Amino acid sequence: MHISLDSALGRQRRLNSVGESVLQIAPNAAAAYSLRSLTGGDPKVVRVRRDTDGGAGDNDEQDFTASEVSSGALVAFVGSGNDGFVETWYDQSGNGKDAVQETAGNQPLIVISGTVLTGLDFDGSTSSRTLVAPSVTGLAGSLSIFSVSVRDATGNTVSLSNSSSGGRYFAIQEGGSTSVANPRNTASITVSDSVSGVNRLTFAVTTGATSTSVGANSSAVTTTTDDYGDDFSGSHINQIAIGVLRTASPTGYFNGRINEILVYNSDQTDNRAAVETNINSHYSLF
Amino acid sequence: MLYLIYASKEAAIERADEEGKELGFDYWIEDNGIGTRWLTYPAETIDYMWALDVTDYDLDESEESSTVDHYTPLPGPDDD
Secondary structure: OHHHHHHHHHHHHHHHOOOOOHHHHOOOOOEEEEOOOOOOOOOEEEEEEEEOOOOOOOOOEEEEEHHHHHHOHHHHHHOOOOEEEEEEEOOOOOOOOOEEOOEHHHOOEEEEOOEEEEEEEEEOOOOOOOEEEOOOOOOOOOEEEEEEEEEEEOEEEEEEEOOOOOOEEEEEEEOOOEEEEEEEEEOEOOEEEEOOOOEEEEEEEEEEOOEEEEEEOOOOOEEEOOOOEOOOOOOOOOEEEEOOOEOOOOEOOOEEEEEEEEEEOOOOHHHHHHHHHHHHHHHOOO | OOEEEEOOHHHHHHHHHHHHHHHOOHHHHHOOOOOOOEOOOOEEEOOOOEEEEOOOOOOOHHHHOOOEOOOOEOOOHHHO
16 A cells, blocks of 8 residues: 555656656657657757758758757758758657658748747648658557647648558548547548647557547547557558658648657557646647 | 659659759768758659659750649549
8 A cells, every 4th residue: 555655646746747858757759759858958859951042051951959949049040031941850769760851842841931930830731741750660569649739721740651551550630620540551440539729739549450549638538449450560650750641642731830749659548647748838738 | 833754753853863963952962861852852643654843943945845734643542
C-alpha cells in the first residue's frame, strides 16, 4: 500500500512539474519534431532556406537551434520582408529521423514577409508542401502519435506510411469538427473524435488491426474495432510523412500550421495526460 | 501552370537538376548531399509519363514549344 501511494504521488508530481521536457516525461520516442526544445537542452530544430527574390544570399540555407528560433536569429537570417522555407525539420528523439524536403516548391514556410511563425505553414490548397523522414525502420506493432496544429482546411498533419504503396498508412486528419485517425493496411478505416475550433492537439494510437483510438484536445478517446487489414509489421511503414496522407499517389495535403509531432513505437495512453499537459502549457490550445 | 512531359522519371529529374544548379541551391554548392536540390519535382501521369512543373523555369525555345498547361495525375488506390 505504501509503495502504491508513493507511486501515485510521484506520478502527480510528474504531471505538475515545471520545466520537465516532453521527452523526459515520455522518453523513447521514435521521432519528435518541434520548433521548441523537446529535450530540455538546445537542440538543432530546423534548417531554413531564405528567399530574397534574387537578392543577396538568395536560396542560402542555415541550421537553427530552438533558442536561435526564439531569439530572432532565424528572422535576422531570412531578412526583412523575406520568406523562409523549411528544408529539414530535425528529429529531436536522437534517432536521426529528420524530415526533409529537397524540392523548394514543396517546402513549408516558417517565416512570412520577415515574421516568424509559431509553426510550419503548409498551404495544401495551392501547393504540395510536405516533409518526409525516409528509410524509417521499426515502426510496427503498437503506434502512438501526438499532433499539434492549427487547421485552415481539412488535411493530414502526419502519416506513418509507405513510400511505394498508397495503401499502407496510419495518419491523423484534421477535419472541420473532428480529429480523425486513419489507419490502412489493405483496408481503410477511420475513427473520429468531435472537436471545436481550429487549434488541435490530437492523440492517436493503434495496438493492432482491430484496435484504433483517437482523442482531441484532451478529451476521452473514441475507439473502433473496425479491421484495417493486417497489424503493422516489418517494412509496412518505411517513412514519416508530415503534411500529407501518403506520398505514393499523393493526396490529403494539410492546410494550416503544424507545431509539433511526436511518434512512438508503443502505446502511450498512460503518458498521454502528462504529455498533453506539457504541450498545452506551451501552446495554450484549450 | 506549364509542364514538360518526359518518358522517364530519370529524364525529368535530370532537367530538374539542371534548374537547381542554375538557381544555386545548397545541394549543388555544398556538395555534401544536404540542402535544397530542386525547384520542382516530377509527378507521374495517368499514362505513366512524368510531368515536370516548369512554370518558373528558364526554358529554351525548344522547351517553350513543348510545354503543356495541364496533365492528368496517376490515380491513387482510393481513386480507382
